[in-house]
Amino acid sequence: MKEQLNSLVLKYQQTNDEKVFKEIYKLSVAKFHPTFNAIAKSLRASVDEVFALYEDVLLRCIPTYTGEGNFENYFMFSVKNKRANLYRDRKLRTQKEVLECCLPKDDDTSAATLEIISEETPEDTLVRKKRADQRQLIRSLLDQTDETTINIVEAFLSCERPTPTAIGKTLGIHHMTVIRKLEKLARNFDSKQFGDFRDYLIAN
Structure with a gap:
């Protein structure tokens, strides 16, 4: 085997x-x-x-x-x-989730409040920049390809948790077709300059 x-x-x-x-x-x-x-x-x-x-x-x-x-x-x-x-x-x-909980002190009628502190981290800034870079790069590559590949890439970029199987179901095509189209698109991608092609499809 x-x-x-x-x-x-x-x-x-x-x-x-x-x-x-x-x-x-x-x-x-x-x-x-x-x-x-x-x-x-x-x-x-x-x-x-x-x-x-x-x-x-x-x-x-x-x-x-x-x-x-x-x-x-x-x-x-x-x-x-x-x-x-x-x-x-x-x-x-999970560990980065910061919760600030203000509990009642002596008055039983006072309401407890739960506040989620949200602050943008350097990692958030990097991800946002990477999303902008990836869309610009993918857009330039899509000028050289067909409509099916364009639909696949757009689905990847808009889906929260994209997989070839999930994208295939969304577009009504076989997941093998999704994989082959992405592999064909990757041949036009300069991995030496930009790194791995799939990193530009999913910025996380």
Whole structure:
């Protein structure tokens, strides 16, 4: 099974064959679908976020696999790191919630008030800037592509928790089509200058 997956990944790197990708997806991501509910609970995340995590890791691992060792091990190691990062981010976000609670002192009739203190952090400013940058960059790339890809990217940018599966359902197309369109768009993206293409689709 591991040798088969290794061969499929190397073949896909050369051919970009849709049928080959479907086999890779089935052997690497789809087999974990029944466990996503439990994984989501353990990570304090939604099932959609778990889908996004596994699919994003797969898309990152396929082009970077060199053929050394087993792809399955490489994929699972990357998933483990990504899950740890997601759990850490969730935990930190919870800890950053600052609540100021003014409780009644002696008068039982006085009402307790709960105020949520909201202040913009440097991280918020960075995210806002990144969203502006990503939209400008994606807009320039979309000038070179088709209407379906434009709809997919617009859906990604407007969706709170976008995944290929969720976007596919929204647009009425197969999630494999979403993945292929994004991969094709990524070929026009200068990763050396801007970093990873998918970071510009989801600024969080």
